Amino acid sequence: MYNIDSGNRIYQFRGGNLSLPTIKFYETQFNSRDTSPNMIQTTTQTTPVTLKAVGGGAMKIDGTETNYGDWRDDLARDGYAVVKGAIPKERAEDYADRMYTWLEGFNLGFDRNDLSTVHKDHLPSINEKGMCLNYAVTHEDFAWGVRGEPGVVGAFEKIYDDKELIVSFDAINFTFPNRTDIEPNKPWPHQDQDPAKPGFRCMQGLVNLLPNGPEDGGLIVCPGGHLISDEFHKAMADEPRIPAWTPEWFGFTENGMKWLEEKGLKWVKVCAEPGDLLLWDSRTPHYNLGSKTNQPRFAVYTCYMPVSHATQEDLVRKKDAYERFVGTTHWPNARHTGSNVAKRNGEDDPHNRFEPVNKPVLDERTFKLTGIPYIKEGKRNLGRRSPTTRVIEKKIWGVCALPVFFGDVRYALNLFWYGGEGEAEVHHKVAFLVALAQDDKDVEVVVADSGVDLIQHDGKTTYNDWRDEFHRYGCCVIKSVISPARAEYYKSKQLAWLQSFNLGFDPNDETTWTSDHLPVSFKGGMYFGYASTHEKFVWEARTEPGVVDVFTKLWGTPELLVSFDGMNITLPRQKDLTWSPWPHCDQNENRKGMQCVQGLLNYQPNGPQDGGLILMKGSSKLFDEFFAEQRYICMTPRKFAKEEDVKLKAELFQNFQGTTHWPHCNIHKAGPPLRNGVLCPKNRTEPLEKPVVTEQVLRLAGVKAY
Incomplete structure (x- = not known):
């Protein structure tokens, strides 16, 4: 018999097939990460001024910011910033190594040491922009490892002056150079925010995991574009919009690009080292490009926001995405969730995966980023898996059949612990x-x-x-x-x-x-x-x-x-x-x-x-x-x-x-x-x-x- 302490309740689990390493996911276990990685200043120089007091509130990013004396000054002024060394280089390289291993694990012929094997027939489905969104990749252990890094989470805590955050289950970027087997990645300048909803609403981010120089492809930004976003959209109100699947995406037309140029704005390629965190305001015009060298680009997109910005319905939707191992957009409140079904030659990829190869083991802090602990008890069962509206406490619950339902017992424990109602409904399969x-x-x-x-x-x-x-x-x-x-x-x-x-x-x-x-x-x-x-x-x-x-x-x-x-x-x-x-x-x-x-x-x-x-x-x-x-x-x-x-x-x-x-x-x-x-x-x-x-x-x- 094993006991699991959920804080205010202790549940007893019986059954020889339930292993203690699995249970540790739900105990208060913390990974042995550095809690205070070295934070190296960005290369942008600022004039020394009085620093803003800690606890002074979230950044406004509207041009009126008090100077901070760190990368936040770049962010407020330019709409983007590079947080140097958010993850120690050795750990960043380890994440990249695990990403390579994930690609090779499809056994389609890809070899990290042979660029001639970089071909759509040898890889999972990755679009021309390097983004992979299917195969449960957004919930692989390396993705959650990056999301839970203290230096990454800490940067967003500073932006919002808030430690109660949730994170997106966003895409993973695998960009390989000189690809001719897929459509070329053409410039696609855009904002990831609805023009009808002005002001700072979302801070996007990515953690860079391989060297990324001026010609290696990657993020291109238009510094200062965030500060004149409202002016731009008023001036271009009659310009036909590029069609998009969501109003939270705005593409710049040729006329829009000329308008930015006339305002004196320039496009800048952002360079980064392994472990650097790149941040940008969703209003900042941006896009990415492929490499002109032989250097691949690996990155994990990370976006956080205060949990107070999400409704209970958002959190329940997010919980469902977490349980099904599907991704979201960059919005942490998960207004849109994805699918793990990738296409190959117009048909469902026979190599589709619906669970991670290496499921994450989350510490308590990282698990809070899923949003699940913030779901109120009366709301925990509003999702697809648990349609009822209240939590039933069961002091003892036998799990003899549990390993049959779920190869990963952690999911079932999560369903029971936070789902409230699902445990009796899946107890036996007969x-x-x-x-x-x-x-x-x-x-x-x-x-x-x-x-x-x-x-x-x-x-x-x-x-x-x-x-x-x-x-x-x-x-x-x-x-x-x-x-x-x-x-x-x-x-x-x-x-x-x-x-x-x-x-x-x-x-x-x-x-x-x-x-x-x-x-x-x-x-x-x-x-x-x-x-x-x-x-x-x-x-x-x-x-x-x-x-x-x-x-x-x-x-x-x-x-x-x-x-x-x-x-x-x-x-x-x-x-x-x-x-x-x-x-x-x-x-x-x-x-x-x-x-x-x-x-x-x-x-x-x-x-x-x-x-x-x-x-x-x-x-x-x-x-x-x-x-x-x-x-x-x-x-x-x-x-x-x-x-x-x-x-x-x-x-x-x-x-x-x-x-x-x-x-x-x-x-x-x-x-x-x-x-x-x-x-x-x-x-x-x-x-x-x-x-x-x-x-x-x-x-x-x-x-x-x-």
Whole structure:
């Protein structure tokens, strides 16, 4: 048992699969970074004056600033500044090394020591401006390492005179010189701020990680442009704007460039060393260019603002982006969030990633930059993952199934600790399991009700079929849903699937029925990883006419969604396993009514001593008495699913990832299988045999509408 102290509450976690190094993410642990790196003055000279007193308020950057005697004078006057040595050079070079390793980790042929391998076919998707926004790169450990650097955060604390900051999940820049395989990077002078909202609103930044001289490409700025921004937009009010996806981006036309030139403004290439922080007011005209030398450019964009500038809705949106490992724009209040789906040759990149390769381990200070600790308890569940509006405290929560849901337990702990409601909804994954028995007679479907009827069964209506028993007891057995021949087919497919891992499993040799000879499972036979939830035979089972007909009759609609849940292959007498009962309900006690109907397709008879499903008949009718509270209602028919959940569901389908047993909500992808606490070396990201994608499959998966 492990204890986690969240400040005012202590949660106890039980389960052998939860490791202490994982928990440390949520304890008060601090990285051994320098807390006071040497801050070298910028090269711009200023006249010695009286320094501004500490605590004098945030910078206005309007031309009326009191002199500070440091880089802030450059920032106030020119609209940009270079904070020298914000990160020690050695650490900056280490971040760059990890970025190189990340690129090489795609195994597409890129070699940092061979510039001839710099080609779009050998790299992840990086646009002509060097920006990479997908593949969960914005949440790699090197990105969060840079964001949490004291010298970087400290600069923004000085700008705002505020330590309660949040940070953007912005892009990573990988600019390589002399590229001819992609469109050239042409000048694109712009401001990153809506002209209709004048004044200083956002301070942008980037941390430079490789030497960046006058000809090495990088940031180009127009010093002083921020101070005449309002004048410019009044003078150019009738000038047609360059189309943009957001009003918070303004592109300068040829006439606009001439106006700046007539005002005596010049464009300057900003040079920097590894570890320097470049800052600029969003109103300062700027762009970037490629290198004219052989020097690559690596940078991490960093933008911070006081948390007081964000609404609770902004913070909840930001929390969702953090949990899904997606990026944002440079605005830390996360008005727009991104996607991890990159395109290659017009199609989804087969190398897309939806989790970081190296997930970050954040200290307490850096975790606050996510904004999550600032979410009020009444707001913590407004996001997609937790739709309820209050936090339920649970003093003890078993996590035996947790490693099955999430390869990274930190995410699940975050969901529980800060999400409030999500823990009960994802506690166990036992719905629609394709089960293997040991004999050879009838074929059955077992349907279990997670609660009382939301379809308003009055207790009097009769159907003269299995539904009468189902509504009476909350469960039933439906005979001969598929033929014995089909059942034998599925059995053979499952055994062949186990053998395909080449771990020594032999269905005819009981000595090989051990964990060392089998892929990783939960409860001795539940398989959720290895892309197993999208194997062809699994989808064939889901789309069996008799199976679909059961749920169509139950819900009274053919427009259904199906879960991407796992399969069960339980081998008898497996000596390296310890079995114990785990009675539970697969529905949050705060969700009332029949919210989910679980199904298990059994391939051969399962007798009294053969193991398998154990139910308490009629217990569903006592669900509301046992848990006496009301909460949100969700249903299995497609029309009750939120579009955002359907969208995520479709994304998981396209990437062969599983879910819990909930078809229409609580869409949480299953993490990769762990063997001895690390990623199973036999892990698969695609099915051994991909399903035949039919119209029915696409509709059940949420990819296509009815």
